[in-house]
Amino acid sequence: MAISEFRKHPGQTAAMLLISLFLLAFLVIPVVQVVFVAFMDATTGQFTLLNFKDFFNTALFRESFWNSIYVGCMSVLVASAFSMPLAYFTSRFEFRGAVIIQSLGIIPLIMPPFVGAVAMLMLFGRNGSVNLLLDQWFGFTIPFMEGLNGVIFVQSIHYFPFILINLSAALQNIDRAMEESAQNLGCSGLRLFRRIVLPLAMPGYVAGASLVFLKVFDDLGTPLLLNVNNMLAPQAYLRIASIGIKDPMGYVISVFLVVIALSSMWLAMLALKGKEYATVQKGGGGLAKRRMRPWEKVFAWMIVLVIMSLVLAPHFGLTLLSFGTIWSYSVLPDAFTFDHFVSIFAETPEYMTNTVLYSSLAGIIDVVLGTAIAYIVLRTKLIGRQWLDYTAMAAVAIPGLVIGIGYLRTFFGYQVPWLENQSFATWWVAIVIALSIRRLPYALRACTAALQQVSASLEESAENLGASKFSTVRKIAVPLMAGGILAGFVTSFANAAVELGMTLMLVSKNSDGPLSYGIYVYMQSAAGRGSGAALGIVAVLVVGICTLLSHIVIERRQRKYVMGRTD
Amino acid sequence: MNNTEHVTATTSAVGVRLEGIDLSFGKTHVLKGIDLQIEPGEFFAFLGPSGCGKTTLLRLIAGFESAQAGRVIIGNQEVSHLPPWRRNLGMVFQSYALWPHMTVRKNVAFGLEERRIPRNEINKRVERALDLVGLLDLARRRPSQLSGGQQQRVALARTIVIEPQVLLLDEPLSNLDAKLRVQMRRELRQLQRKLSVTTIFVTHDQEEANTTADRIAVINDGIVQQIGSPMELYDRPANLFVANFLGVANVVEGSMTEENGKVVFHSSDGVVVVPVTAGNQGPSSIVFRPQNLTILPQDTKPQPGTTQLTGKVEHKEFLGGVVRYRVAVGGHFILVDAPHQRGETAMPEGTPVTLCLNDDQVIGLTH
Numbered sequence: 001m002a003i004s005e006f007r008k009h010p011g012q013t014a015a016m017l018l019i020s021l022f023l024l025a026f027l028v029i030p031v032v033q034v035v036f037v038a039f040m041d042a043t044t045g046q047f048t049l050l051n052f053k054d055f056f057n058t059a060l061f062r063e064s065f066w067n068s069i070y071v072g073c074m075s076v077l078v079a080s081a082f083s084m085p086l087a088y089f090t091s092r093f094e095f096r097g098a099v100i101i102q103s104l105g106i107i108p109l110i111m112p113p114f115v116g117a118v119a120m121l122m123l124f125g126r127n128g129s130v131n132l133l134l135d136q137w138f139g140f141t142i143p144f145m146e147g148l149n150g151v152i153f154v155q156s157i158h159y160f161p162f163i164l165i166n167l168s169a170a171l172q173n174i175d176r177a178m179e180e181s182a183q184n185l186g187c188s189g190l191r192l193f194r195r196i197v198l199p200l201a202m203p204g205y206v207a208g209a210s211l212v213f214l215k216v217f218d219d220l221g222t223p224l225l226l227n228v229n230n231m232l233a234p235q236a237y238l239r240i241a242s243i244g245i246k247d248p249m250g251y252v253i254s255v256f257l258v259v260i261a262l263s264s265m266w267l268a269m270l271a272l273k274g275k276e277y278a279t280v281q282k283g284g285g286g287l288a289k290r291r292m293r294p295w296e297k298v299f300a301w302m303i304v305l306v307i308m309s310l311v312l313a314p315h316f317g318l319t320l321l322s323f324g325t326i327w328s329y330s331v332l333p334d335a336f337t338f339d340h341f342v343s344i345f346a347e348t349p350e351y352m353t354n355t356v357l358y359s360s361l362a363g364i365i366d367v368v369l370g371t372a373i374a375y376i377v378l379r380t381k382l383i384g385r386q387w388l389d390y391t392a393m394a395a396v397a398i399p400g401l402v403i404g405i406g407y408l409r410t411f412f413g414y415q416v417p418w419l420e421n422q423s424f425a426t427w428w429v430a431i432v433i434a435l436s437i438r439r440l441p442y443a444l445r446a447c448t449a450a451l452q453q454v455s456a457s458l459e460e461s462a463e464n465l466g467a468s469k470f471s472t473v474r475k476i477a478v479p480l481m482a483g484g485i486l487a488g489f490v491t492s493f494a495n496a497a498v499e500l501g502m503t504l505m506l507v508s509k510n511s512d513g514p515l516s517y518g519i520y521v522y523m524q525s526a527a528g529r530g531s532g533a534a535l536g537i538v539a540v541l542v543v544g545i546c547t548l549l550s551h552i553v554i555e556r557r558q559r560k561y562v563m564g565r566t567d
Numbered sequence: 568m569n570n571t572e573h574v575t576a577t578t579s580a581v582g583v584r585l586e587g588i589d590l591s592f593g594k595t596h597v598l599k600g601i602d603l604q605i606e607p608g609e610f611f612a613f614l615g616p617s618g619c620g621k622t623t624l625l626r627l628i629a630g631f632e633s634a635q636a637g638r639v640i641i642g643n644q645e646v647s648h649l650p651p652w653r654r655n656l657g658m659v660f661q662s663y664a665l666w667p668h669m670t671v672r673k674n675v676a677f678g679l680e681e682r683r684i685p686r687n688e689i690n691k692r693v694e695r696a697l698d699l700v701g702l703l704d705l706a707r708r709r710p711s712q713l714s715g716g717q718q719q720r721v722a723l724a725r726t727i728v729i730e731p732q733v734l735l736l737d738e739p740l741s742n743l744d745a746k747l748r749v750q751m752r753r754e755l756r757q758l759q760r761k762l763s764v765t766t767i768f769v770t771h772d773q774e775e776a777n778t779t780a781d782r783i784a785v786i787n788d789g790i791v792q793q794i795g796s797p798m799e800l801y802d803r804p805a806n807l808f809v810a811n812f813l814g815v816a817n818v819v820e821g822s823m824t825e826e827n828g829k830v831v832f833h834s835s836d837g838v839v840v841v842p843v844t845a846g847n848q849g850p851s852s853i854v855f856r857p858q859n860l861t862i863l864p865q866d867t868k869p870q871p872g873t874t875q876l877t878g879k880v881e882h883k884e885f886l887g888g889v890v891r892y893r894v895a896v897g898g899h900f901i902l903v904d905a906p907h908q909r910g911e912t913a914m915p916e917g918t919p920v921t922l923c924l925n926d927d928q929v930i931g932l933t934h
């Protein structure tokens with residue numbers, strides 16, 4: 001029966017086959033290749049653990065390994081320090097600042113940390129605005145940005161929303177009766193928090209914290225731009241970039257990156273699994289909220305304002321940098337100008353045009369694949385269809401850098417037939433495909449959600465009226481999913497625009513680079529910072545507008561869907 | 568939070584007194600001048616329709632709400648200003664509120680741990696409480712692995728293990744299916760007898776209140792309408808609300824006058840004239856139950872001590888043990904229950920009938 005499913009539906013089978021091949025070629029093989037090389041003797045091609053031994057015998061790698069772990073943990077710690085009071089204020093008190101806190105949870109996410117890194121250096125660095133002022137008034141400075149501190153500082157400001165959002169949701173899901181029954185049995189104050197509230201909110205916190213760890217651990221752009229090279233991701237990049245794709249160390253590091261990423265995803269899943277403490281019930285409604293006393297209010301507002309200014313600092317700094325003329329050893333730039341914006345559009349418009357081209361193509365590939373996979377998984381009975389979903393989703397856990405290295409290794413030997421001297425790995429099309437693979441999980445989730453909302457009976461009635469499978473999909477399912485697909489496209493587009501780790505590996509010449517690459521290239525030299533910042537502003541605008549758009553689309557869709565259900 | 572601060576549990580039961588309780592949420596006046604006296608060891612029910620303030624009153628006693636005016640006195644101690652964790656009252660929540668991250672045993676031990684009781688004593692008391700509710704075997708499970716009835720028992724065990732002065736139950740049976748509800752309310756009643764702990768039980772189900780409670784306070788719109796044993800409330804409702812809320816009632820409006828030294832009720836349209844045993848003159852209503860009437864063929868001879876009413880069957884419902892007729896008498900619709908025997912057929916709609924009302928069953932309510 002199982003095999004006959006394939007025979008009965010040749011069209012679906014062909015689609016599934018094509019997608020499988022695509023995922024195999026551009027996701028599975030490159031990643032497996034990376035792991036393979038890490039365990040292979042470079043000269044004999046035999047299986048070996050020698051590369052790992054070499055890794056641990058090299059002081060620099062050992063240091064990088066511990067630095068990466070240290071930065072990951074510290075970022076989680078600092079991000080928790082930001083999130084916990086904010087989550088506490090919104091879930092425990094009737095607090096006006098709640099709206100601000102919610103926005104605080106989104107703002108950092110529209111800018112990847114590497115874009116703001118240099119701006120943070122200008123504001124918080126040894127000779128940055130804050131330390132200049134501190135030195136002038138109080139005679140001391142704070143090493144916010146010294147070495148690893150800088151990475152931790154920048155990363156935690158950017159990624160704390162993952163903890164904030166998850167923790168707030170977890171707290172809001174606690175039924176008030178959970179707490180009251182403990183009070184009734186004689187428990188109060190900190191003990192109540194420790195024994196009841198904290199354990200109930202823990203799964204949410206762990207999920208958020210492991211996400212932060214994963215993001216920080218994999219990030220390449222921020223340490224590179226802050227000139228912190230003794231961490232794993234920069235080491236992998238520098239090895240491949242300086243010694244070449246034959247050097248096994250880059251692969252060994254990649255294996256570490258993948259393993260750590262997979263384990264933190266696994267930890268997050270474990271934390272949430274079976275612990276759906278959605279305990280709100282009839283008569284419940286979240287934890288008991290009370291009004292703040294005046295001094296509590298002052299205290300809360302102070303904390304919110306401090307965190308808000310930290311969150312806005314990268315954006316603020318980037319704006320100053322992009323409009324400033326010269327900014328060095330001074331609190332603010334010397335003067336303001338539009339020159340940087342003029343120059344990026346005049347001198348390097350290709351960064352923008354490339355971004356639009358790559359992101360649109362990647363977005364299109366993603367929604368086509370996403371729709372097809374969602375359809376195959378939800379609406380057909382083909383065997384192995386779940387694996388299609390799992391494989392596509394696995395891309396979430398693979399750092400961009402690793403995909404980049406995998407592409408180089410796998411496709412470097414393949415020439416594009418009609419172009420002279422053009423390896424496939426460094427052809428711009430490879431960037432597009434890599435981007436689409438990286439963002440496929442997000443588009444796939446959006447498409448799956450959209451298709452789940454379309455009742456299967458609508459399609460069945462079309463088939464009943466004589467429409468073929470293909471035209472049913474085209475005329476019924478896709479139009480009904482349109483909003484969800486659009487949302488998937490927009491997120492995919494926005495995220496592709498700021499992907500750096502992979503782009504750095506694959507871009508072979510500046511004229512092929514997208515925005516993120518341009519920002520990186522400009523930001524490396526002091527003279528290019530202004531233009532880099534201007535590009536950064538463009539990127540932030542693109543991502544911000546796209547995020548807003550997808551929110552609107554999804555919201556409108558939901559409204560339509562809910563109305564459709566009630567009538 | 569050390570255990571000397573807790574009100575020490577006494578072995579003998581204590582009473583609960585509420586004096587002049589007034590409570591508003593913003594502009595909504597929820598409890599209006601509540602005065603109540605609950606005797607030691609009593610099983611007392613708050614009964615009333617949804618939204619009347621029962622839960623609020625219970626939460627007030629437990630310390631989760633604070634009243635704008637009035638006092639809560641437990642035993643001889645005023646507790647109005649004590650926080651919930653110092654009151655030593657055991658509350659069972661409507662949702663049970665079992666902590667999902669703890670096993671059944673941990674849930675039950677919680678209150679004792681908070682009281683810093685020695686470990687071996689805790690173990691002993693937890694065993695005893697679990698044994699009492701018949702859940703010793705499930706002690707290692709998590710709440711999510713229990714059925715609704717079992718969860719309810721854990722919630723109960725968790726509460727009684729601390730030997731609270733007063734047990735507060737907020738619609739503890741409302742999440743159970745009908746059959747289990749009947750079984751659990753029996754168990755609850757037995758348990759309460761065994762422990763002889765003063766218990767307050769909130770419900771909107773009159774059958775639940777009637778079958779479990781020693782006395783009931785009927786509450787409507789934040790006001791205590793009447794307090795009494797279930798039978799007293801049914802037989803001598805103090806007002807129309809209580810009459811209607813407990814059981815099915817026929818209500819006829821009119822006024823009472825004195826004739827030949829006897830009080831007689833006349834309905835406004837003069838159709839119903841009934842002698843009433845007690846009542847003041849003036850505008851009033853009478854209340855009688857469907858089973859207080861007999862339905863007979865038209866022109867039956869009057870029996871002594873009854874009042875005859877003539878009408879027409881308007882509608883009938885077969886309820887199993889009885890047939891309930893709706894009879895049009897003048898402009899009134901009167902419900903009559905006729906016991907059903909095997910083989911009998913019901914009177915068809917439109918049949919002219921005579922109703923005999925037992926005079927001594929009529930309740931007069933002066934407005």
Ligand SMILES: Nc1ncnc2c1ncn2[C@@H]1O[C@H](COP(=O)(O)OP(=O)(O)OP(=O)(O)O)[C@@H](O)[C@H]1O
Pocket residue numbers: 592595597615616617618619620621622623624771
């Ligand atoms: N925190 C609150 N804020 C404002 N109004 C409230 C609050 N809690 C309860 N109320 C209102 O007080 C009234 C009484 O509520 P309460 O929960 O005591 O009703 P109840 O008798 O327990 O009803 P039910 O049988 O539905 O549980 C309701 O009108 C309710 O809307």
Ligand SMILES: [Mg+2]
Pocket residue numbers: 621622623
């Ligand atoms: Mg209630």
